[in-house]
Amino acid sequence: MNNKNAATFVIQKVQPGLLGLMDGSVSTLAPIFATAGLTGQPMKAFYVGLAASLGAGISMGLAEALSDDGTVTGRGSPVVRGSITAFATALGGMLHTLPFLIGNLQHALHLAYTVVIFELLSIAFIRYRFMKTPLVSTILQVIVGGGIVFVLGIFLGKAGT
Helix, strand or coil, rough: CHHHHHHHHHHHHHHHHHHHHHHHHHHHHHHHHHHHHHCHHHHHHHHHHHHHHHHHHHHHCCCCCCCCCCCCCCCCCHHHHHHHHHHHHHHHHCCCCHHHHCCHHHHHHHHHHHHHHHHHHHHHHHHHHCCCCCCHHHHHHHHHHHHHHHHHHHHHHCCCC
């Protein structure tokens, strides 16, 4: 793939996907973990995570698709970009939501914590690989940002009980 094709691929496919993964992975953390802490019921946390993931996917997909038609910026088809962003957002939120299908809250939480770490490291690697961001820098940025939201969710889950 030549430099122009690589740049087009990054701006039209990778960037919308990365945007979605970042938003889905981070924005759904607080509601899911707060719900788990408030209710102590993994299935309720699962449904909150499902609603947050799907709602965020629709919202982010529309936002990306409506941001521009791609003719001026070269960002490609708004429908394709919006679809990629919607799918990646929902996926990013659902990955750490699925552990809450486990009936035992402590097991679900421990698995979800592991999944969150995997998600954040994957996002950091994608940024490193395609956006050429230094790996240590991107790991710190993603972990700190995700960590803040994660701690907020746990804090609110404990504060409300």
